[in-house]
Amino acid sequence: MDDTAMEMVGVVLCGGRSVRMGTDKGLLPIGDKTWAQHVYERLGVVVPSVVLSVNAQQADSYRAVLPYAECVVDNDQLPIGGPLHGLLSVHLRHPSANLLVLACDMVAMQEILLQYLVKCFVDKPCPALVYEYDGYPQPLCGLYSRLALATVTGWAVTEGLANHSMMHMLDLVEATRLPHGTDYDDCFSNYNHPDNL
Template sequence: MLGIVLCGGQSLRMGTDKGLLSHQDKLWAQVAFDKLNSLNLQVKFSVNPLQQETYAGYFGNKQLIVDDPSLDVRGPLLGVLSAYLSNPEEDLFLLACDMLLMEIRLLEKLIYSVKADDAFEAYIFTKDGQQEPLCGIYKVEGLKKIVHLLQTNGLAKHSMKYVLSNLRVCEIAIEDQDYRYFSNFNSHAEINGL
């Protein structure tokens, strides 16, 4: 299994690259990396071509997976499929770089879920019945299915929630006291309270 820190978004509302913002003297991308790394995973950063040079300066080119220009998709799915195509034998453990408060014990819960029952193609949390697709484990067979749908024009939408609707998904309901760990920060106003 390969850990993937999703950093390739446009960060339009924030107005600056979220992965390169600092929290407690660490880049947001590094915070997410450290959490996935603590699970004994090899971890890489998913970035878009415009970010490659800057992120290589911080983390080295070997740590990066740059969006595949041959894929006709946008958004997080582009990063996910680019990571899959460059590592087709690896299940992917995704974590968005803006889920700053995520706790390692919750990430461990996903790994336990896979070990307990590996019959699913994706393992994610749900909050109030809504899927949280950017913190989850996506297995090779599910990713292969999505690439096939894309290649055969069977992927009507490119949202991660639509992708999940095509997979066998293990959903883990988030308990009320854990809701805050799933916050993602999109604007300066949202991070002022940190």
């Protein structure tokens, strides 16, 4: 596989509605940063370029907090919703890149796991590579190939996808699951409600 095929862009998924949390999770504080900044910097250690995936209502807020970051707003030409909308929108902006994705609320994720994900993908390319935690794939911490993303985008545009879930996408592209050591279980915590904080 050539260098172009191995181009990688990190994606901080921030476009959720945060209904259960009651406020935009990516803008919550962690130390002197926001969650989105924290995850952005974590990805930036692993890949040379990182973008923020946001919806149209969030764009100005994120540009104010991270003025140096590229914000990719959900593409309204894609007839889908949820995190998959954000992922495919970034793919349309960066079609030659494989995308390393991390949700903005996975603030406990460690660089070593992200680096290992990239290494495994480079060593043995596949349509998508995600960690498995507690018997389930973790689609919001994963690496998605440009070819798989192009295929799913094509399906979404021409045929429509009845199921917009990331789990369904993993099945469609026959994603590879990657185990991890139990020492890293805490890395897969995400926070959906104020009681989780």
